[in-house]
Structures are given as structure tokens and as C-alpha cells.
Amino acid sequence: MKKTTYFLFLIVPMILVVGALLLPLVGSLLPTFLQPSEYVRFFQDEYNRTIFYRSIRLSLITTVLCILLGLPTSYWLSLLSEKKRRLLNSLILFPLLTNAVVRGFAWITILSKNGIINQALKAIHLPTIQLLYTDAAIVIGSVYLFLPVMVNTLSPVMENIGSETIEAAHTLGAKPVVVFLKVVLPLSFSGLLIAGVMVFAGSISAYTTPTLLGGNKKMMLASLLYQQTNALSNWDAASRIAFIMLICSLGVQKLFSIISKKVDRREAQNV
């Protein structure tokens, strides 16, 4: 095919990208840039600051937990036979297929004062604990939500490493743990970066799960944004929050890519 024909095919997606993605974004963010002092004022407010730091903290914890749980899981999956792997991969996707509200209420029934965990504690005569409407509840819900994203992004990366490469490391005297650290981890780092950014961006902008499990006491940026639009109709304030969330995600992406370049020298050397 000629280059011009390729270009014709690209016109429609380009219009969609500009019209449906860039224009609304610019349209809603631009007014906030005209009053930069409002950004300063946002961070001067202690209530806002608390919510901002909580969002960053909980999203980072969620990302780290997803990496810690997802990395070994996807490695283990890649070692299984094709048939088992497919079955388990589709089971892992299950949380993403259920409705966010249903998922949230499912966790409420587990974590609430009279929930399964506290009932069990009562049964063995232990004091009950406050689980719902805490940071921990938000993290648990977010990890549950984003672990499938992590595993499904990493699985093809793990499969690409190739069984012979892993076997080669074994024959050279590397114990299974060492193979994981010295071969699997460096070779899946670029995938880990993408998955990590996806989980972070997802959990900092998630609304339903943090709102249901964190309640009004433990607000996140997304809940604050919702409050600004629906309760206060302060559209500029909402746009500012959205922009702050965007900057956070981009910042984390930049951070991850710096780390990734240091660890994975494969691409850098390949001039």
C-alpha cells in the first residue's frame, strides 16, 4: 500500500482523537490556566491538601501492592500449560466484568461492622475492628479492582521471555528465586512500567470504589471532584482537580520510565 493510502485510513482516527479527546480536555482545562492563583489557593486549603496527599498515598500503595501480588502471579501463570493459563486468565478478569457498585457493596458486606470479618471475630470472642471507611478499605477495594489489569498486562510480557531463556538460567546454576530476580524481573520491567502507570492512573481517578468504601471521612480527589460538580456546580474547581490528577499520573509515568531505563539497558544500547 502507498503512503497516501495509509494516510487516508488515519484521517478518521485522527479526527476522533482531536475531536473527542483533545478538544474537550483543552476546553475544560484552559479556563483554569487563566487563573493560576486558584491552583495555589487549592493547595493552601488544608482540607484539599489532606485529600490530595491521601489520593497520592493510597494510589501508590495500591500500585505497589498490585505489583507485589501481580508479578509473581503472572510469572506463575506463564509457567502453566496453555489450557490452564487461559482458564485462569479469564477467571482473573472476572472482577472487571462485574458492576462497580455491586463490587463495592460486596466489599461493604465483608468489611462492615456486622460484616463477615467482624462476625468471625465475634464468634471467637475477639474485639471487632473498624474496617469500613478507612484507608485500608479503599486500598483493599482498589487492589481488588486493579490486580486483574496488572496481571493481564504482565502475562504476555512474561510469556515473551521464553521458556528456553528461563531454562538456560537454571542450567547455569541459578536457583528459581535468582532466575526470577536476575532474568524475569529485568526482562519484564518495561511491561511493569506500563502496568504500574495504568494501575496508578486508574486508582487515583477511580470514583465508585473509594466513595463506597472510604465514605465521606476518607475522601479521594475523585470524590472531591464529584462534589464540586454535582453539589456545588463549581466547574472550574472540578477542572482544576482533574488537571492535578492528570499531572500526578504523568509524574508517576515519568518516574517509572526513569527507573525502567536504569534497570533495563536493552533498549538504550540498541541504537
Add this chain to the structure above:
Amino acid sequence: MSFGELKGICVSYDNKNMILENLDLEIHKGELLSLLGPSGCGKTTTLRVIEGLMGTVGGTFILDGKDMTHVPVHDRGFGVVFQSYALFPHLSVRDNIAFGLKMRKEKNKELINEKVEKMAALTEITPYLDRFPKQLSGGQRQRVALARALVIEPKLLLLDEPLSNLDAQLRIQMRTTIKRIQQELGITTIFVTHDQEECFSVSDRVAIMDKGKIVQCDTPEAIYHKPANEMIARFVGFKNFYSADVYKDLGGTNGGSTLCCSRPSDFTINAANGIDGTIEVRTYLGSSYQYEVNTKHGFFTVVATEEKVYNIGDEIKLSISEDKTVIIGE
């Protein structure tokens, strides 16, 4: 006692269908032993059992007086060259070769460097030490894989179809390199291949496998001149198979009830006795011609020199001398 021995090795995925069945194999010190056979014959499985990458359901593997059957892969210390080379893409050639030494908890950096450079010189990859696997050609990657396997000074060097990803010219060059290095280091080597020519050219001994069993294990010369069964005979270039009665017609004497076979180039054309036949197909092989000759006993494939060229339709007489015929199952 021999250096290494596989005894009664059984491998099965489901305990019903045996992939290897009571396989016995002796490994002599310092030899290059080949496992040869068609795909699916179990040669790679045998190698994986030796490597420790494949579990067995029975049998033992003894090496140098030590039972290796249940020793895990990473403690066996064998050098393995994989079919895909399996180099670590995130490490430079130098670090790839040094990987095995570092895994052995070798802390002395100078010693590591010295060993890596010595091995690089031996495999002729010194100029590429600071490159990455992606920046190397197939032949260069092969040499790196070989250096990486050899630098740990393994008791056994195991090669799984190491030449199958190279083009024809490079294959011949690489097999000479492998043979040279193997002789220089005197390292016991097991080589898996499905290419008969490649295998016979470098091996000290060849184990021919079929359906999960070793059907003949001997020197290449012995197998070439005295194949143990029809499958092996076909593998080493015998094209004509016939009964003892036909053998008598061709000028032979004994044979009994056995199967006889001969190579296309071993026939004598138009001697005093023999079988009458008509030439039906003629193909030019470079320095000789190959004829398909139709006789009352079926087709024979015959190769003759350019001295006397026959045409399609020519009536000829085929005979064979006794020393040129191999009697199978004698």
C-alpha cells in the same frame, strides 16, 4: 565402568503413553556422542532428562560415579546450548558469558573477566563482548551461547540441535568449530540432531533413536556399513531393499529369510549375470547419474558414473557383489 550411564529411563506425561521406554545409554569420557533420529523420536526428551529439565517416572542417571537422577537443574552444572540460543537479551555478551560464573558465587572480578575473555577468544567473539544479543548475527549468537555454556567448565556439554537455525554454509563452519573446541577442551559432549550428515561428520559415537528407544549405538563408520535395521539403513543412504531370493538373482549366495539392502552406487551394470531391467527415469547428480530401473522384482535405484551414460528405455542387467550388500537382522 563408564563415565556416565542412563539406565532404564522412562518418561511419560500421563503414565500410559511412554515417551521414553527403558532407555539405556552409556556415555564415555571425552567423546562427542550424538543422538540422532526423526522428529518425535525422543532425542530431545533424552537430552532434557540429562539436563534435569524433564522428570522421569523410572530409571537412573549416573555420572562420574554420582547418582544425578534427582539432582535439580541448577546443581547439575552442565553446559547447555539451546536451539534458540536463549541468550539473556538484557545483558551484554560479556555479562551473558559471566552469568554462570556469578551464579557460582565467584566474587573475584578479575578471575571472571579472565575466564570470560579466554572463552571469548576460543569461540572467536572477542570483538563483540560489549554488544547486546540483538546486535549479533545468528552465528555470533551461537558462539556466545557456546561460550556461556563452556565457561563454567561443565562435566557435560549438551547441544540441542544447535545448528538448525543457521544457513547451510554457516552450519558446516559451526560444526567444525564445535568439533575443534570439543577436542581442544576434551569435554564430554552430547549432541542432538536430526541431520544424518551433520551428525556423522562430527561424532565419535552415534545413538540412533526411534519411538523412544535407542535402536543402534555405535561409531558412525560401523553404523554406515552395518545398519541394524531397515529404518537406520534408510537413514544412512540405503535405497534398495529386497528379499534373499532377489539377492540370489542379483548374484549373491547366502541370505536365508532375511532382508538385504544396498546403496544406489553399489550395483554393477551389465555384468554376466543379474536381473534384467529397463531404465525409466534418469536424473543428473553432478558427477554421476541416478537411474530408476524397473525389473520383475520392482524398482531399483542405481547410481552410475558418467563414463557410460544410459538412456531412458535402455535394457540393462543389474548385479551386485557380496561385500556391497548388507544383510539386516543376520
